[in-house]
Amino acid sequence: MIKVAVNGYGTIGKRVASAILAQPDMSLIGVSKTSPNYEAYQAQKMGMSLYVTKESAKEFEEAGIKVKGVLEDMIREADVVVDATPNGVGAQYKQIYSSMGKRALFQGGEKANVADVSFSALCNYDEAVDKKFVRVVSCNTTGLLRTLCTLNKMSKITKVRGTIVRRAADPKEVKKGPINSLIPDPASIPSHHAKDVNTVLKDLDIVTMAVIAPTTLMHVHMLDITVSTSVTREDVLSVMKSTPRILLASSKSKVGSTAEIVEVARDMGRNRNDLYELIIFEDSISVKGNEVFLMYAVHQESIVVPENIDAIRAVSGFSDGRKSMEITNTSMGIRTGYLV
Amino acid sequence: MIKVAVNGYGTIGKRVASAILAQPDMSLIGVSKTSPNYEAYQAQKMGMSLYVTKESAKEFEEAGIKVKGVLEDMIREADVVVDATPNGVGAQYKQIYSSMGKRALFQGGEKANVADVSFSALCNYDEAVDKKFVRVVSCNTTGLLRTLCTLNKMSKITKVRGTIVRRAADPKEVKKGPINSLIPDPASIPSHHAKDVNTVLKDLDIVTMAVIAPTTLMHVHMLDITVSTSVTREDVLSVMKSTPRILLASSKSKVGSTAEIVEVARDMGRNRNDLYELIIFEDSISVKGNEVFLMYAVHQESIVVPENIDAIRAVSGFSDGRKSMEITNTSMGIRTGYLV
Numbered sequence: 001m002i003k004v005a006v007n008g009y010g011t012i013g014k015r016v017a018s019a020i021l022a023q024p025d026m027s028l029i030g031v032s033k034t035s036p037n038y039e040a041y042q043a044q045k046m047g048m049s050l051y052v053t054k055e056s057a058k059e060f061e062e063a064g065i066k067v068k069g070v071l072e073d074m075i076r077e078a079d080v081v082v083d084a085t086p087n088g089v090g091a092q093y094k095q096i097y098s099s100m101g102k103r104a105l106f107q108g109g110e111k112a113n114v115a116d117v118s119f120s121a122l123c124n125y126d127e128a129v130d131k132k133f134v135r136v137v138s139c140n141t142t143g144l145l146r147t148l149c150t151l152n153k154m155s156k157i158t159k160v161r162g163t164i165v166r167r168a169a170d171p172k173e174v175k176k177g178p179i180n181s182l183i184p185d186p187a188s189i190p191s192h193h194a195k196d197v198n199t200v201l202k203d204l205d206i207v208t209m210a211v212i213a214p215t216t217l218m219h220v221h222m223l224d225i226t227v228s229t230s231v232t233r234e235d236v237l238s239v240m241k242s243t244p245r246i247l248l249a250s251s252k253s254k255v256g257s258t259a260e261i262v263e264v265a266r267d268m269g270r271n272r273n274d275l276y277e278l279i280i281f282e283d284s285i286s287v288k289g290n291e292v293f294l295m296y297a298v299h300q301e302s303i304v305v306p307e308n309i310d311a312i313r314a315v316s317g318f319s320d321g322r323k324s325m326e327i328t329n330t331s332m333g334i335r336t337g338y339l340v
Numbered sequence: 341m342i343k344v345a346v347n348g349y350g351t352i353g354k355r356v357a358s359a360i361l362a363q364p365d366m367s368l369i370g371v372s373k374t375s376p377n378y379e380a381y382q383a384q385k386m387g388m389s390l391y392v393t394k395e396s397a398k399e400f401e402e403a404g405i406k407v408k409g410v411l412e413d414m415i416r417e418a419d420v421v422v423d424a425t426p427n428g429v430g431a432q433y434k435q436i437y438s439s440m441g442k443r444a445l446f447q448g449g450e451k452a453n454v455a456d457v458s459f460s461a462l463c464n465y466d467e468a469v470d471k472k473f474v475r476v477v478s479c480n481t482t483g484l485l486r487t488l489c490t491l492n493k494m495s496k497i498t499k500v501r502g503t504i505v506r507r508a509a510d511p512k513e514v515k516k517g518p519i520n521s522l523i524p525d526p527a528s529i530p531s532h533h534a535k536d537v538n539t540v541l542k543d544l545d546i547v548t549m550a551v552i553a554p555t556t557l558m559h560v561h562m563l564d565i566t567v568s569t570s571v572t573r574e575d576v577l578s579v580m581k582s583t584p585r586i587l588l589a590s591s592k593s594k595v596g597s598t599a600e601i602v603e604v605a606r607d608m609g610r611n612r613n614d615l616y617e618l619i620i621f622e623d624s625i626s627v628k629g630n631e632v633f634l635m636y637a638v639h640q641e642s643i644v645v646p647e648n649i650d651a652i653r654a655v656s657g658f659s660d661g662r663k664s665m666e667i668t669n670t671s672m673g674i675r676t677g678y679l680v
Contacts, residue, residue, distance in 0.1 A: 161564050163503040163549075165505055165522055165551055178555075178597065178599060180555050180556060180599065181555060181597045181598050182557075182597060182598045183596060184597070184621050184635050186623070187591065187621040187622075187624050188624065189626040189633045189634075189635070207564070207631075207633065209562040209624070209633065209635060211560050211562065211635070213505060213522060213553035213554065214555055215520050215521060215553065215554055217521060218522065222503045222551065224564070251527065257523040258521050258522045259520065259521030260521075284527050284529055284549070288547065291547075293529045294529075295524050295527065295549060295551070
């Protein structure tokens with residue numbers, strides 16, 4: 001059993017913790033939290049061990065939340081720490097993980113140089129095997145890489161031009177906007193997503209542009225991918241249909257928007273209506289000469305969760321990436337083929 | 341004086357009517373309206389002559405709105421009819437305009453074959469001169485064409501790949517959505533915008549993808565334009581800075597979103613906070629080899645208004661497009677250079 005600690009119990013941390021509990025080969029030492037909010041109460045109710053910083057212990061006690069120990073106690077017990085602290089904070093914790101001799105995963109909000117390798121399971125599982133520090137790329141980059149590494153198997157990609165319509169805030173957030181605006185983010189080109197893809201696919205010619213839209217459910221990407229050989233729409237459909245962690249939203253099912261995709265997740269009984277899969281709008285898959293066009297939606301809260309699980313195995317020395325993904329997919333109910 | 345009648349007094353019709361009143365060489369015969377709503381009251385207050393269909397005359401009378409006559413009376417008095425009826429309805433009126441021997445403009449919601457020529461002033465004013473029926477392309481297509489015909493002067497465009505983030509509804513609409521979703525519209529590729537650009541730039545290799553976002557203010561386009569010669573960012577900036585009906589939003593002014601652009605229009609004292617100009621985010625202008633990238637915002641309610649005014653002159657035989665645009669720009673306060 002791989003003993004895992006989750007440092008940070010927010011949007012990503014709580015999902016990774018739930019996913020760890022579902023793995024046959026992992027155990028959850030506990031989760032750490034900095035403030036005794038509703039998520040801390042919920043973690044306690046679910047029977048997770050809570051660890052806090054020394055400074056916040058009293059606050060938790062006053063809130064009636066039982067604490068198992070301080071952060072360092074949790075890290076000491078673990079083989080691997082999943083850092084799910086806010087953007088940029090992970091780098092500050094690296095020193096602690098390192099001094100305690102622990103392997104650690106960081107999230108995409110950290111700079112790439114925080115880790116030995118940036119990770120996307122379908123692209124470069126092998127590179128992460130036995131590494132000390134691995135960074136799981138962000139939700140948007142995970143969406144891009146999952147698509148590109150899948151297509152790359154069919155025909156070598158020579159150029160990618162993409163635009164990203166980003167969700168403004170997560171559903172739980174109450175302080176972010178916009179409410180009624182479109183914000184180029186950044187206005188400069190390329191957006192950081194292209195550079196982040198290059199941390200994994202190092203020599204790829206990729207340019208991305210991004211805009212924020214007032215919605216909370218999912219991101220949408222629109223890609224124009226140039227490949228080195230002539231392919232057909234059927235080739236693309238076929239590879240997408242048979243790749244795990246990718247689902248197709250068919251027009252037949254009348255799923256034509258992010259709202260309807262999330263409604264399907266709710267109807268499917270998914271925890272927190274999470275969608276670990278990339279959701280490609282089937283009708284959007286088009287081919288013109290050597291260019292493949294497509295549009296897909298990315299569930300920003302959960303798409304990186306299975307990637308974290310695989311990365312835990314990789315840093316622990318589990319060398320069979322395909323097998324790791326199979327275990328992750330089975331344990332989490334992650335599907336292949338059509339959404340509906 | 342060119343005598344103009346405006347059939348339909350909605351989002352576009354009311355703006356075109358206001359713009360006609362500002363022209364030194366045009367007179368407004370009147371506007372037609374089908375229901376006695378707040379816009380009809382406002383038109384009456386502004387002293388415009390209202391014409392209605394025979395069937396709705398009684399309804400207007402009961403609402404206390406004075407009617408000058410029926411639709412046919414208005415058309416009879418006019419040299420040119422601007423059809424601003426809802427999408428697809430214009431084609432039904434064409435028979436009436438034709439049988440009464442009138443020249444007419446249609447809007448972009450009509451199919452291209454409703455008219456002899458699809459029109460964008462900077463691209464093909466000359467083609468519309470003396471034509472009987474002209475279709476002013478839609479707001480998004482106007483934005484695309486204004487950009488492409490401007491860049492084309494600098495270096496011949498060989499390929500365009502673009503994505504369009506569409507506003508969900510106009511500010512006045514109360515029955516449309518989405519409220520919290522992104523909708524590929526259409527999911528299939530290319531979107532109709534590429535085809536519509538081809539009604540004016542007939543041989544251009546262009547592919548567009550479009551998604552609807554929950555916002556009401558403006559559309560945003562993200563373009564990747566391949567040109568036939570090597571150009572610099574400064575070349576692009578320079579041509580954009582000196583082209584009328586295009587404004588640059590500089591990062592120095594801290595205008596970085598559609599909400600802030602519209603706020604500037606309000607502060608400028610623009611009628612209805614209209615922005616007849618294309619607003620390019622200056623920081624987005626980038627060059628990579630022969631590719632020019634940029635992002636801009638399109639005010640969907642008003643960008644086609646100056647185009648309608650120029651088209652009125654063109655169909656009336658005014659052959660100097662540059663002069664027509666100058667008159668339109670001066671009369672409407674349309675600017676060149678920087679937004680702020």
